Amino acid sequence: MFHPSTAMVVHGDGGDEELIEDPVVLGTSRIQRRQQGFVQEEVIVNNIGVVDKLDRVLQDSQARNDEKLLELAQYAHDHVINTVAETEERLGYHIRDYLDGIHAHYDASMKQQGELQAVEPDRRLSSLEHNIQERAQTSAVAAVGSLANKLEFHFNSALAAMETTLNGHGTTHESVCEMRLQSASKQAQDDFEASTDLQSDWIEK
Numbered sequence: 562m563f564h565p566s567t568a569m570v571v572h573g574d575g576g577d578e579e580l581i582e583d584p585v586v587l588g589t590s591r592i593q594r595r596q597q598g599f600v601q602e603e604v605i606v607n608n609i610g611v612v613d614k615l616d617r618v619l620q621d622s623q624a625r626n627d628e629k630l631l632e633l634a635q636y637a638h639d640h641v642i643n644t645v646a647e648t649e650e651r652l653g654y655h656i657r658d659y660l661d662g663i664h665a666h667y668d669a670s671m672k673q674q675g676e677l678q679a680v681e682p683d684r685r686l687s688s689l690e691h692n693i694q695e696r697a698q699t700s701a702v703a704a705v706g707s708l709a710n711k712l713e714f715h716f717n718s719a720l721a722a723m724e725t726t727l728n729g730h731g732t733t734h735e736s737v738c739e740m741r742l743q744s745a746s747k748q749a750q751d752d753f754e755a756s757t758d759l760q761s762d763w764i765e766k
Contacts, residue, residue, distance in 0.1 A: 619741060637723055641716050652708060656701050663693050 667690055 634723060637719060641719060644712075648708060648712065652704065656704070659700070660697055663697050667693060 670689065671686065
């Protein structure tokens, strides 16, 4: 049976033999290579589109997480401000009650000494009033300082905890994004290799 050859022999003027490839086979091989290139380009374009979509989804997820974290930070800040205001108001009530008690005690002492006209009792009462006011002022300043230190400690602790939480969320989100991008890239590479293998098998057949 006759089989078509992929090349033919031509004798030149000098008697030398020249081997020329069959133009039909050569054209078919070029068409196959072009088809393989088109398939590879299509796979690459499709894989790039998948990566772009995944990147947009990850960006949207990051934006939503950032918005929620900002809302949480604003809530914590408002809570601290409201707590400080309420504490200062309660402290003011206690200080006023304490000073009212001191004045009542002073008035009672003055009434008890009202009939005394001597200089010594007046001096002692004045000294007593001065001592009472000094103690009240010292006690109030100490109470306010202690409260301010406690509030500052709690506020700094809350800020540190919030910062730790935000950093943890950021690190976790970055790791998830990196894992997803690596997975998408690997899937794109696997799809490309699979399509190339199929094209090679088809060409060999």
